Amino acid sequence: MSSITAKAPAVETPFLRLARDFARSRTALAGLAALVVIVLAALLARWVVPQDPYDLAQLDILDGMMAPGSLGGGGWTYWLGTDDQGRDMLSAIVFGLRTSLLVGVVATLAALAVGVAVGLLAAYAGDRVDGLVMRLVDIQLSFPAILIALILLALLGKGVDKVIVALAAVQWAYYARTIRGSALVERRKEYIEAAQCLALPHRRIMMRHLLPNCLPPLIVVATVQVAHAIALEATLSFLGVGVPVTQPSLGMLIASGYQYMLSGDYWVSLFPGLALLVTIVAINLVGDRLRDVLNPRLNH
Numbered sequence: 001m002s003s004i005t006a007k008a009p010a011v012e013t014p015f016l017r018l019a020r021d022f023a024r025s026r027t028a029l030a031g032l033a034a035l036v037v038i039v040l041a042a043l044l045a046r047w048v049v050p051q052d053p054y055d056l057a058q059l060d061i062l063d064g065m066m067a068p069g070s071l072g073g074g075g076w077t078y079w080l081g082t083d084d085q086g087r088d089m090l091s092a093i094v095f096g097l098r099t100s101l102l103v104g105v106v107a108t109l110a111a112l113a114v115g116v117a118v119g120l121l122a123a124y125a126g127d128r129v130d131g132l133v134m135r136l137v138d139i140q141l142s143f144p145a146i147l148i149a150l151i152l153l154a155l156l157g158k159g160v161d162k163v164i165v166a167l168a169a170v171q172w173a174y175y176a177r178t179i180r181g182s183a184l185v186e187r188r189k190e191y192i193e194a195a196q197c198l199a200l201p202h203r204r205i206m207m208r209h210l211l212p213n214c215l216p217p218l219i220v221v222a223t224v225q226v227a228h229a230i231a232l233e234a235t236l237s238f239l240g241v242g243v244p245v246t247q248p249s250l251g252m253l254i255a256s257g258y259q260y261m262l263s264g265d266y267w268v269s270l271f272p273g274l275a276l277l278v279t280i281v282a283i284n285l286v287g288d289r290l291r292d293v294l295n296p297r298l299n300h
Helices: 015-025 026-043 089-125 125-139 145-155 159-185 189-195 202-236 250-263 267-294
Strands: none
Touching: 015 026, 015 267, 026 089, 089 125, 089 159, 089 202, 089 250, 089 267, 125 159, 125 267, 145 159, 145 202, 159 202, 189 202, 202 250, 202 267, 250 267
């Protein structure tokens, strides 16, 4: 009599379950694919485009304001046209994407670190600390983000680092409120009471026990806020108070071509605007799907 060996069922890890649930949405997959292409193009900008648009030695003023699809003096085709300085718009957009993504991601991480620390402390300490922190958060959120950023940049001046500081100062309150709400719920659960009964240090309780259980909503908020930071940076650069001309982003490219819109040279502003739109939409699609996947109440 042959023995039958029972095969143990495969254990599905949380990451695989998250990936499976995320892949059920074709729209989210399309957004993720577009986002991956955008990020890879930005990281490999020097190798995927024919021109460094900010190297004056590679620019030819005679190629200025050429229409999309025109053949330049250098022998390559300007698929998206050129601006008044002879810069290839495709190359300028890819390099601009790198600056926009850098500002958006770094500003979001900085704001996330500050907001998590402040919100977690407020929820764990409670009473007067919680009340004081939440009043500060309410005061900041009562002002438009663009207004606070404009004031800070007027004081700090232009520069990528200055823009990152301004955006982080604008965004930290969103994370503080988000993690404070999640931490208040988790703080009442038994595992926190057990950790307190064991006389564990407060810092260890907050960082090793409380914070990991508050991460899902933070991931969703952070993903959406990256898109918000990119859009806000583009607005500031369009107004002339964002990044300098030596490190232009998509917003500055849109601003530099805005004066030519009514003269028929639409491509100088149109294509950077479309690149900005696709980037923000792709990030929002991924963020919306992560919200649905990480929130069990929205799972059907």
